[in-house]
Amino acid sequence: MKNKGFFCLLVLFFLGFQVCVQGRLLAASKPDRDDAAGYARWLVSQNSWGILNTISTELEGAPFGNVVSFSDGVPEKSSGIPYFYLTTLDPTARNALKDHRSSLTISEYPLGTCGKADPESPVCAKITLTGKLVLLDANSKEAEFAQTALFTKHPEMKGWPKSHNFQIFKLEIKDIFMINWFGGPKPLTVDQYLKYKM
Amino acid sequence: MKNKGFFCLLVLFFLGFQVCVQGRLLAASKPDRDDAAGYARWLVSQNSWGILNTISTELEGAPFGNVVSFSDGVPEKSSGIPYFYLTTLDPTARNALKDHRSSLTISEYPLGTCGKADPESPVCAKITLTGKLVLLDANSKEAEFAQTALFTKHPEMKGWPKSHNFQIFKLEIKDIFMINWFGGPKPLTVDQYLKYKM
Numbered sequence: 219m220k221n222k223g224f225f226c227l228l229v230l231f232f233l234g235f236q237v238c239v240q241g242r243l244l245a246a247s248k249p250d251r252d253d254a255a256g257y258a259r260w261l262v263s264q265n266s267w268g269i270l271n272t273i274s275t276e277l278e279g280a281p282f283g284n285v286v287s288f289s290d291g292v293p294e295k296s297s298g299i300p301y302f303y304l305t306t307l308d309p310t311a312r313n314a315l316k317d318h319r320s321s322l323t324i325s326e327y328p329l330g331t332c333g334k335a336d337p338e339s340p341v342c343a344k345i346t347l348t349g350k351l352v353l354l355d356a357n358s359k360e361a362e363f364a365q366t367a368l369f370t371k372h373p374e375m376k377g378w379p380k381s382h383n384f385q386i387f388k389l390e391i392k393d394i395f396m397i398n399w400f401g402g403p404k405p406l407t408v409d410q411y412l413k414y415k416m
Numbered sequence: 417m418k419n420k421g422f423f424c425l426l427v428l429f430f431l432g433f434q435v436c437v438q439g440r441l442l443a444a445s446k447p448d449r450d451d452a453a454g455y456a457r458w459l460v461s462q463n464s465w466g467i468l469n470t471i472s473t474e475l476e477g478a479p480f481g482n483v484v485s486f487s488d489g490v491p492e493k494s495s496g497i498p499y500f501y502l503t504t505l506d507p508t509a510r511n512a513l514k515d516h517r518s519s520l521t522i523s524e525y526p527l528g529t530c531g532k533a534d535p536e537s538p539v540c541a542k543i544t545l546t547g548k549l550v551l552l553d554a555n556s557k558e559a560e561f562a563q564t565a566l567f568t569k570h571p572e573m574k575g576w577p578k579s580h581n582f583q584i585f586k587l588e589i590k591d592i593f594m595i596n597w598f599g600g601p602k603p604l605t606v607d608q609y610l611k612y613k614m
Contacts, residue, residue: 267535269467269521271479277546277591281469281479283521285542287535303536307600309593323467323481328526336572337465337485338501344483348475374534393475395507402505 246416248331251343254404255414258396261324261345263296263416266371268324270302270389272313272351284310287375288322289367298412300347300389301354301364303375305382314387320351322389326398343398349391361386444614446529449541452602453612456594459522459543461494461614464569466522468500468587470511470549482508485573486520487565496610498545498587499552499562501573503580512585518549520587524596541596548588559584 249256267287274282288300300322304311323346326332332342354361364386369376378384394406447454465485472480486498498520502509521544524530530540552559562584567574592604
């Protein structure tokens, strides 16, 4: 009975930890802020969701953001390329099939690694990958890789209704905008980002 | 000494709670999912940050999402209208001054009230407010209300560099897209949303 309190403390601490890391997938430590490619790849591989933007054909060409889950690979084997599981029942996939222009925006804030910094502070990193949102050929090797990447990080997807005809899309990145400290966006090419070894 | 364990439990529980509600501002309980206006206003008043989307003049008209902090009022006195504190050193404000079309996207996920649902699941609510992102007259009553709303929820903003010339913007909402359960977006007019009494 003497150890009961300590046991409870451990359980509570563990439960608290579990809740607090919701949305964070790996335990990889935060890279140095001057390592732009490493930091960007860390943000993308650690997050499980973001806002995917398309040009709305239904709202007079407005930029339309939508909450989506994504994956850039199975844990410990990330590619840097975000893959999505979308249905044309949702405007985002419909928009992308008409106009490929798109961006994916991710914040460090929900990872819980920003300390007390405000979500808009440059100290709390943010990344926007801009490019083309394209549908993958369902029979391609890349679609196979992407499906494993998605279903591993988002097991619930396996059970999503067949009738909704979910399909795999990817963002072909053309530009990277990342702020992870004072001094404006970090210079970072798509090539540096994609070739970075995690 | 007998109560030491219990005291520690309380402290840990309190600390855990504090950490876990990062980004969640009030303790208002989650409305019924069929109360579309109430749910939408709850999502906007409870969240402190989201993704603000504009049309990029620098990236060939691509939809460009950016992580921003916002406020729709002081706690217990929300307006439903999101206000922002932006600088033209950042592309979002520059874009908005050239093309007002914009949207703000918010997820329920970081509030920690989605249980085990995936961030893309319709069970985990999401809202996109689409409209015009406009600069407020700094001397207006509305700018005064907005600044108090912003600085109350984001105290760090008070200390942001004067030289960066932060200005207050608001989203004039024209359309609401909200999913908070199965069955597609909830029908909800801007009028119903704005007139809802919290």
